[in-house]
Amino acid sequence: MPRPTRSSTSASSSAKPAPSPAQQALVKLGLVRDIDLALHLPLRYEDETRITPIRSARDGDTVQIEATVTASEVQMRPRRQLVVTVEDGTGSCELRFFSFYPSHQKTMAVGARLRVRGEIKGGFWGRQMLHPAFRKAEGDLPAALTPVYPTVAQLPQAYLRRAVASALTRVELPETLPPGLEPPAVPSWVRGNGQNGLLRPWSLREALLFLHHPAPDVALATLQDHSHPAWQRLKAEELLAQQLSQLTAKRERARLRAPALRPQAQAGSTPLHEQLLGVLPFSLTAAQRRVGEEIARDLARPVPMHRLLQGDVGSGKTVVAALAATVCMDAGWQCALMAPTEILAEQHFAKLIGWLQPLLAARGRQVAWLVGGQKKKERAEMLARIESGEAALVVGTHAVIQEQVRFKNLALAVIDEQHRFGVAQRLALRKKLQHAGMEPHLLMMSATPIPRTLAMSYYADLDVSTIDELPPGRTPIVTKLIADSRKDEVVERIGAQVAAGRQVYWVCPLIEESEALDLSNATATHAELSEALQGDAAHGRAPVMVGLLHSRMPAAEKKAVMDLFKGGQMGVLVSTTVIEVGVDVPNASLMVIEHAERFGLSQLHQLRGRVGRGAAASACVLLYSTGDSGRLGETARDRLKAMAETTDGFEIARRDLEIRGPGEFLGARQSGDALLRFADLATDTLLLEWARETAPQMLDRHPLLAERHIQRWLGGKSDYLKA
Ligand code: ADP
Ligand code: MG
Numbered sequence: 001m002p003r004p005t006r007s008s009t010s011a012s013s014s015a016k017p018a019p020s021p022a023q024q025a026l027v028k029l030g031l032v033r034d035i036d037l038a039l040h041l042p043l044r045y046e047d048e049t050r051i052t053p054i055r056s057a058r059d060g061d062t063v064q065i066e067a068t069v070t071a072s073e074v075q076m077r078p079r080r081q082l083v084v085t086v087e088d089g090t091g092s093c094e095l096r097f098f099s100f101y102p103s104h105q106k107t108m109a110v111g112a113r114l115r116v117r118g119e120i121k122g123g124f125w126g127r128q129m130l131h132p133a134f135r136k137a138e139g140d141l142p143a144a145l146t147p148v149y150p151t152v153a154q155l156p157q158a159y160l161r162r163a164v165a166s167a168l169t170r171v172e173l174p175e176t177l178p179p180g181l182e183p184p185a186v187p188s189w190v191r192g193n194g195q196n197g198l199l200r201p202w203s204l205r206e207a208l209l210f211l212h213h214p215a216p217d218v219a220l221a222t223l224q225d226h227s228h229p230a231w232q233r234l235k236a237e238e239l240l241a242q243q244l245s246q247l248t249a250k251r252e253r254a255r256l257r258a259p260a261l262r263p264q265a266q267a268g269s270t271p272l273h274e275q276l277l278g279v280l281p282f283s284l285t286a287a288q289r290r291v292g293e294e295i296a297r298d299l300a301r302p303v304p305m306h307r308l309l310q311g312d313v314g315s316g317k318t319v320v321a322a323l324a325a326t327v328c329m330d331a332g333w334q335c336a337l338m339a340p341t342e343i344l345a346e347q348h349f350a351k352l353i354g355w356l357q358p359l360l361a362a363r364g365r366q367v368a369w370l371v372g373g374q375k376k377k378e379r380a381e382m383l384a385r386i387e388s389g390e391a392a393l394v395v396g397t398h399a400v401i402q403e404q405v406r407f408k409n410l411a412l413a414v415i416d417e418q419h420r421f422g423v424a425q426r427l428a429l430r431k432k433l434q435h436a437g438m439e440p441h442l443l444m445m446s447a448t449p450i451p452r453t454l455a456m457s458y459y460a461d462l463d464v465s466t467i468d469e470l471p472p473g474r475t476p477i478v479t480k481l482i483a484d485s486r487k488d489e490v491v492e493r494i495g496a497q498v499a500a501g502r503q504v505y506w507v508c509p510l511i512e513e514s515e516a517l518d519l520s521n522a523t524a525t526h527a528e529l530s531e532a533l534q535g536d537a538a539h540g541r542a543p544v545m546v547g548l549l550h551s552r553m554p555a556a557e558k559k560a561v562m563d564l565f566k567g568g569q570m571g572v573l574v575s576t577t578v579i580e581v582g583v584d585v586p587n588a589s590l591m592v593i594e595h596a597e598r599f600g601l602s603q604l605h606q607l608r609g610r611v612g613r614g615a616a617a618s619a620c621v622l623l624y625s626t627g628d629s630g631r632l633g634e635t636a637r638d639r640l641k642a643m644a645e646t647t648d649g650f651e652i653a654r655r656d657l658e659i660r661g662p663g664e665f666l667g668a669r670q671s672g673d674a675l676l677r678f679a680d681l682a683t684d685t686l687l688l689e690w691a692r693e694t695a696p697q698m699l700d701r702h703p704l705l706a707e708r709h710i711q712r713w714l715g716g717k718s719d720y721l722k723a
Pocket of ligand 2 (some may be wrong): 317318348416
């Protein structure tokens with residue numbers, strides 16, 4: 001096997017032999033530079049530092065023995081296998097291999113002295129190991145634990161071990177942390193070396209060398225849970241790199257120019273902003289006023305805003321967006337409002353357009369719509385209005401930015417329900433919206449509150465405004481967990497709700513593997529409910545209109561269904577998760593979610609937020625299925641209980657993060673951003689706070705060290721992304 005060296009892993013001469021599968025796998029894993037290999041840390045360890053006498057090895061122990069082969073034969077029954085007997089003077093052990101090569105037989109020939117490692121089966125009367133690891137007994141026993149690295153099939157553990165070990169001999173690890181900015185000593189309970197409580201922080205070099213080859217007396221649990229001071233040091237470094245790179249991005253952005261949106265003095269006309277406040281059928285909550293001012297302050301500066309507006313479902317973000325749009329239009333610039341789907345764009349912005357259209361029309365201005373399935377002629381008309389500037393406000397899906405849309409002077413883009421917007425996506429969006437050397441301001445709105453630790457780490461380059469109060473007059477939603485064996489009772493309750501003039505959502509199970517199954521499920525439920533609610537003239541029960549909504553329906557059909565539901569003619573709306581975000585029908589007071597155990601917490605919270613928007617008492621029924629076992633798994637039960645216990649979106653998001661981890665929480669779209677590999681936001685808050693305080697000081701006072709630190713941690717990753 002070729003020895004992995006610097007030249008075999010880096011692109012250099014043109015007459016290079018084709019890389020082996022293992023080398024390719026290294027590159028794929030982002031293990032390109034020596035430092036990348038050095039930062040590739042073990043998942044766990046094997047203890048090969050000790051030899052256990054065969055006699056004292058018990059059933060179920062994983063041990064290493066050193067023994068001599070006394071017999072070796074291929075048996076054919078019950079199936080072909082190699083059986084090797086070894087003895088060490090204290091006892092004997094049989095090694096069985098169901099797959100083997102001639103080279104194995106050669107290494108394990110009678111008389112050979114071997115070190116064998118595996119799990120002992122059977123006891124005193126006949127010990128065995130199945131497919132143990134073995135090698136010739138040569139040289140001293142290792143002094144340190146043997147690392148087991150995360151790897152892939154094409155990259156054998158032994159190859160990777162050698163690659164890492166060899167990188168460790170070459171890699172330079174100069175300190176990047178300037179004196180005085182060391183990470184905090186973190187409480188740790190390392191007993192192996194007789195220390196307790198606060199431990200002195202380790203240097204990076206010391207920490208890395210240790211984690212690859214720890215001394216056998218280390219308390220393994222502290223390596224496993226990453227509480228060991230060596231791990232603390234690594235995590236501190238990683239968090240600092242993340243903070244430094246985001247802060248750098250933020251500072252670079254601060255050097256860009258954006259239109260300063262200040263009201264233009266126009267004699268005799270009231271600004272749109274004031275007019276809109278005048279036509280709103282309610283007064284703003286204190287929280288809405290506060291975030292509105294935060295946004296207006298940003299917009300007035302000649303620097304692009306990147307602000308996340310977060311607020312629980314129903315907290316009234318749309319109106320805040322509308323107010324921001326008026327600030328922009330008052331300054332004489334165009335504004336774009338985007339939602340992830342057509343139906344949401346329509347739902348979200350219908351009211352807003354209702355308010356703004358007449359005000360704009362009075363000034364000879366328009367609202368333009370841009371969605372995917374638009375008629376050619378209509379579309380051309382819209383594009384012309386946008387280009388001429390006649391359309392002051394452009395509303396739609398991402399079609400607004402994805403296609404050949406030319407704005408006259410776009411200054412503000414508002415993106416609704418886009419809580420999974422990563423740094424990479426924001427960059428792409430910005431590029432598309434650049435205009436005459438000016439950047440637009442970006443306002444992102446999210447109903448999934450981002451837990452504080454996530455906001456501090458992955459969203460560190462964003463400014464965040466939070467609406468932390470709901471408009472008055474809402475009635476709390478009661479959440480009930482009901483086993484799906486009691487579905488009939490729920491259907492009865494639906495009938496009663498509709499008879500009382502209310503409306504009901506029924507959300508069908510999410511079937512992750514297949515959209516087609518999702519659909520067939522929804523169709524079946526729709527038929528079932530229509531049947532059950534078809535009315536009964538004898539008892540004076542009128543039939544209930546039950547509608548079906550799913551993502552594969554043509555837009556026009558979706559709209560027709562939504563219109564019937566919004567208009568109140570339709571009593572029950574059966575749907576796949578297309579209604580997850582944004583639908584606003586205040587008369588709907590019951591939400592039934594089937595197979596609730598399959599949904600994520602944040603998703604359930606979003607769905608539940610569709611009810612409780614009016615004055616009527618609202619309820620959410622989480623129907624769960626126990627499957628064949630007849631019982632709900634513990635995690636699933638905890639999750640559903642959490643839903644029943646709290647309606648606070650932040651609390652739910654926090655628990656969701658705990659359960660799913662940031663990777664999933666942030667969603668696949670985030671994958672362009674480097675995720676934290678070592679630090680855990682749930683436990684490493686102290687280190688995160690340290691990193692957040694340290695990053696600006698380091699950038700100000702030690703920019704070269706900061707640059708080196710970012711390179712060390714993220715340089716390999718960006719190379720890997722380019723590849
Ligand atoms: P979300 O934050 O989920 O997007 P919306 O903007 O859709 O919330 O607002 C939810 C509902 O509350 C809408 O019907 C909206 O008109 C209404 N609303 C918003 N602000 C207020 C307020 N200050 N007082 C009363 N109702 C409000
Ligand atoms: Mg909304």
